[in-house]
Amino acid sequence: MICSIVPPYMLRKLAAQDEPRLRAVARAAKESLLHIRSLQAARALAAPATPPGIRQAKPGPPKRTIYDAGTSEKLPGKLVRNEGEAATGDAGADEAYEGLGSTHRLYAEVFGRNSIDGAGLPLDATVHFGRLYDNAFWDGRQMVFGDGDGQIFQRFTKSLTVIGHELAHGVTQHTAGLVYRNQAGALNESMSDVFGVLAEQFLKQQSAEQASWLIGESLFTEQVQGAALRSLKAPGTAYDDDVLGKDPQPDSMDGYVRTSADNGGVHINSGIPNRAFYLVASALGGRAWEAPGRSGTGHLQVAPCRPPARSAASPRRRRPPPRSFSAPDPQSMTPS
Amino acid sequence: MKITVRRSGGLAALTQIWTVEAVTIDDKRRWMPIVEACPWDNADARSAANQPDRFMYAIRAGQRRATLPEKAVTGPWQVLVENAKTEGQESRRR
Numbered sequence: 010m011i012c013s014i015v016p017p018y019m020l021r022k023l024a025a026q027d028e029p030r031l032r033a034v035a036r037a038a039k040e041s042l043l044h045i046r047s048l049q050a051a052r053a054l055a056a057p058a059t060p061p062g063i064r065q066a067k068p069g070p071p072k073r074t075i076y077d078a079g080t081s082e083k084l085p086g087k088l089v090r091n092e093g094e095a096a097t098g099d100a101g102a103d104e105a106y107e108g109l110g111s112t113h114r115l116y117a118e119v120f121g122r123n124s125i126d127g128a129g130l131p132l133d134a135t136v137h138f139g140r141l142y143d144n145a146f147w148d149g150r151q152m153v154f155g156d157g158d159g160q161i162f163q164r165f166t167k168s169l170t171v172i173g174h175e176l177a178h179g180v181t182q183h184t185a186g187l188v189y190r191n192q193a194g195a196l197n198e199s200m201s202d203v204f205g206v207l208a209e210q211f212l213k214q215q216s217a218e219q220a221s222w223l224i225g226e227s228l229f230t231e232q233v234q235g236a237a238l239r240s241l242k243a244p245g246t247a248y249d250d251d252v253l254g255k256d257p258q259p260d261s262m263d264g265y266v267r268t269s270a271d272n273g274g275v276h277i278n279s280g281i282p283n284r285a286f287y288l289v290a291s292a293l294g295g296r297a298w299e300a301p302g303r304s305g306t307g308h309l310q311v312a313p314c315r316p317p318a319r320s321a322a323s324p325r326r327r328r329p330p331p332r333s334f335s336a337p338d339p340q341s342m343t344p345s
Numbered sequence: 346m347k348i349t350v351r352r353s354g355g356l357a358a359l360t361q362i363w364t365v366e367a368v369t370i371d372d373k374r375r376w377m378p379i380v381e382a383c384p385w386d387n388a389d390a391r392s393a394a395n396q397p398d399r400f401m402y403a404i405r406a407g408q409r410r411a412t413l414p415e416k417a418v419t420g421p422w423q424v425l426v427e428n429a430k431t432e433g434q435e436s437r438r439r
């Protein structure tokens with residue numbers, strides 16, 4: 010912006026010029042001064058109030074509906090449990106129902122957020138999706154959970170962190186809208202991992218120190234040498250198995266992985282912001298859903314006003330190698 | 346002709362690869378129509394954006410290649426992927 014390059018005192022001098030040959034310069038200088046004033050006025054405005062969704066709305070109870078795809082890949086499937094109905098006796102369906110309830114409670118009670126969209130969006134989930142399906146996902150409207158193949162994975166509803174992770178993708182879609190590719194995608198993934206572990210910590214009322222910080226604990230069968238899919242506390246250490254190999258997550262920008270797979274490594278590089286969140290939470294101590302968790306939801310609300318971290322629109326542009334990122338040292342941080 | 350189906354992403358981000366070597370005349374006779382039926386020039390990876398955690402498929406057959414989100418693996422693509430999973434050599438990238 011040109012207005013910042015010429016200092017205001019010089020502009021004022023130019024604006025005051027009466028000489029005919031300097032008239033154009035004077036007019037330009039006056040316009041620049043007016044522009045600067047409007048900028049200063051904007052800067053002087055009070056910082057925006059707490060974004061809506063943080064301790065303001067009056068969240069209602071959840072509106073859960075659980076469907077059963079019966080090993081087909083058709084969504085949503087057959088309705089098996091509505092809000093308020095008794096347990097079905099099907100472990101997957103009941104885990105999904107309870108897990109959505111716990112996650113809804115975290116958003117409502119801690120962040121004052123009324124469901125995924127902040128306006129009470131119903132929580133729909135389908136279980137028993139596909140045959141031996143090794144995955145869970147958010148399809149843009151609802152959560153979907155597979156049963157696992159029984160060799161490596163058990164059913165994906167077994168861990169509340171996975172249910173919280175999927176629901177958080179809905180929240181990100183309705184707030185920050187982080188593009189699901191490269192660095193923005195890794196941030197999107199990290200938001201889901203953070204809210205996934207917070208849902209579990211909130212349910213168990215665990216402090217940052219007590220918590221496992223694992224995503225997908227109890228998902229692997231006993232045949233797999235590994236504790237979970239990911240660790241926010243120690244990215245890269247969640248599993249090390251003869252068949253699956255080793256957890257590939259880096260814990261700092263020095264280890265940033267460039268790859269065409271996985272939408273540009275969104276589930277790999279999420280280890281970097283995951284570890285940063287863990288470090289902040291452990292430095293502050295106490296319950297991670299309090300101060301650090303709130304700043305997380307704050308970022309989700311503010312993010313749409315800023316350009317995306319890295320948009321998917323320009324993936325081919327050459328960039329300098331990533332600067333090294335040093336995560337805060339917990340010892341040097343003082344709780345606020 | 347070598348056919349590879351690489352499935353990446355998913356919540357667990359464990360990459361799995363299925364490889365088929367169509368060497369004999371019989372193999373080629375069987376695989377060529379499966380490969381030819383796929384709309385290689387119109388494969389569209391963009392619809393992955395609104396389905397976080399879904400698998401991504403990178404498919405190669407000879408010189409042809411395409412990247413597709415799981416949601417787009419339908420019709421002839423599904424036939425190719427399912428056949429490769431059934432008959433192909435399975436491996437994981439560590």
Ligand SMILES: [Zn+2]
Nearest residue numbers: 198201397398
């Ligand atoms: Zn995810």
